Amino acid sequence: MAEDSSHPRICILGTGEFARALGARFRRYGVPFWFGSRDPARRPTGLLKEVIEKSTVKNVEEACTESDIIILAIHRRHYGLLERCETHLDDKILVDVSNEPGSELGFERLATMFPKCAITKAFNTASSRAMALDEGPCVYVCGNDEAARRVLLRMAARIGLPAVDYGRLGNGGALEEQVNRLFPGWGWPCLVVMVISAFWIVFAACRAFKLRKNPYSPERLPTNVANKIVGAIAATCLGMAYFPGCLVAFVQLARGSKNVDLPKIIDQWLGIRQQLGLFALILATLHVILSLVLISPAYFPHWYPEAIDGKRFANGTPPDPLGPIRMTWIGETVILLGALAMVALVLIGIATLPAISRSLGWREWRCVQSHMGFACLLLTTCHVVMRGAPVWLNKSVKDVIPTVSFLSLLLPWLTVGMRLVLYTPCLYRRVARIRSGEFSKYADSGSAGKDGIKKETDDGAVGDLSIVV
Template sequence: MSQAKKVAIIGSGNLGQALAYRLVSSGYQVTIGSRNPQRQNFTTTLDDSIMKEVHVGTVKNCFLIPDISVVFLAIHHRNAADLLSPIRTLLSGKILVDASNRTEPCQTGSNAEELASHFPEARIVKGFNTLSANALQSDIAVEDVHRVHLAADDVAARETVACIVKDIGFCPVYVGDLQAARRIEAYPLQVLPGWGGPTVISCAIFFVWLGIMVIKYSVKYAKSKESFPWERIPLTLLNLLVCLTAITLLAITYLPGCLAAFAQLYNGTKYKLFPSWLDFWLRCRKMLGLFALLFSVWHAIMSIAFLSPGSMRWWYEPITDWKANSTNAVHRYRLNATGESALTLGILSLLLLILTGLSSLPSLSAVFNWGEWRLIQSHVGYTALFLAVVHVFAMSSRGWLMHSTSFFYWNSFLCCVLPCLVLAMKLFLMLPCVSHLLSRIRDGKDRRPFLRGRGERKCVDIQLLENDTV
């Protein structure tokens, strides 16, 4: 084997064995260093024919093999110094890839930096700590979304490790010098990063609608002699609450995009930063959309559970069948035009929303080009919002017509106000004159119609020039 095809791994745990499996499968000759090589036995479910090609020796032997320049440290960080200190003289010029993780985040240092301070004669590279053993040993074709973050002060050492990363089917990502290892080691400690704000927003919308329903039902039944139907809370009323939350979440998923477009039209340029609240809102759109999908599926499942003439009588019409040679009539029900329309629109909206949600998965979004991804995320998403609004209209229009003086207090009407506003804004932005102007601004053509200074607004340019430069 050539020098570039020989590597060593210190550590024979799950990560070390999975890494060895991946390297051998990619044509590398691997030596695993163990403190007890005589008792070493691979007990994983990996392919035995591949693992038999892995050589097992002592830790010292891994550094004595002259053709091995890259050594992966697949051991706990607290054991690294004790394990490598007796062979310090053998570390000179060796590339040590630190794959260890921390149990809690630290802003003042990283495992890799500590290792570099203990062994300055070695060339330390941080990497492979963000990958699981399952990802390494998987035989499924790996897309670019399986990234290996690398950090090192030695650029040549980092490039050597990056070549190995590419050889085994992964994508190297250069994060920076060794100090950037603090961020790399913090990645596995993060639980659903970026989901905190969207979760709070989604819960807030849920409880706002809950408060509105509690107030309205309290007022309604306080004036009525009827008692509140407590037995309908677990399904019927909860389904209504989930429906209101779902359509509101879907609306606020697309509202910040419209606001950003109006801000660019007002500023006349795409190079002015958005306000911090709008920037945060824009970054939350993916998570808010997935929450909208979650509530929509929840609503659909509960609706199917109690879809019957007794619960949704305004969706059904009775039909009577007479048995032959009998005077007994058989009463049955079938969906009327309102019920069929509402169900069809709701199903179509949910299917489009599921398609939009699936396209946001990294494994699928990596397959789409920018135009395809934008078509699904924007146009298909807005179509889903439109169908959801029409679904509510089909459900409630009959009741609105029967109560023409009070329907605007109904929850079904209130939940459509914001989605209709978003759709109206989108239609305005799709007007040819507005769309053309917005496209030119996003292409880098600065209009800059207004400058604000000392409370005055001064017009400095109202024309778009073909030869504008950035």
């Protein structure tokens, strides 16, 4: 492809969803082009059909023969369509935009079919929906012909799309992977949450319907028991999100270095903290909704002192069901603590949104993720303790321990305890010093000592473990 073609003739092959979205963009920016279709006379249908109506539509042979750039907005299995005009394709730029998991890569097929063309991969990361937005998606261009790549980069810029040179054609596979990924990084967190959920569902159901002195009736499963289960899973996820950070801080303290080798499972655990936190947020939201529905003396008798067990006043007379019944300070405090924990969790969740986290400085991010995270954990444990305390105080220790609320607090308690220890001034300062690159006697030289401690990088850069306390 000769690079002097600053205004190359452009053909969008196909008149489908992607072709119309790209065509709309060309029209908006006044860049001339035409469509190539198997049936140019057919009445267009579907979204953005007016783009086809207002544009030139040629038959496939004509459209391809008269163009310098052919954007193949057709499915890979239809690339054989180009064979009709094979003899006129030499030196043209063929653009593979396809994303089809599992099949032969489109650009590889094109390279085999048309060895004399400049094959490129571009636009595949831009969905037709994103193309309609003013800002437009980022476009990646790769191909072995450097001049062809430059032409496409210029063309993308002309239609208002930020474009990135993605190098050789072989990189096209990575571009497709990027699009075909399904929630990367969520596999393990989902599995972990499923295991936690299974445990709490089985345990809470056994406890509610079998092990209690006064077993619940099965009608209480959909909301009342489900709410306990959801709360327990949320508390466990929250504890699991913050526990490994504390653990690593203690290991760093013990080793006197921020760069410590950890078992692989801890490394993986550290890598899924954000997802666990988001699960905690979702489940806590569900817990709030269910709790709001249930709030009444019948479900939370210990929050309403006038009505013991929701049935009668302390003096023995039954309460007026229509009369006002107010909560005690315990009930109100439980709600306040739960609401504050929820707000903290929502703020942490908002801070993880890419647009927000990008705008946060390191100290701000640390403040939200670490200190606010601790506050959230503390408020959550206080909320559950306040909720359970009136019941626990009237029971023996052996009756309290197997309750769902008590057991669900074990990990959060442990984490809060460790964090409180780490917040003591001497340890806090020591951890800060270690993380700023100071080393103990164990790690003063060598790349990896006998204790498995890695050498600090010369520039003091944060190692692969930057754990927030």
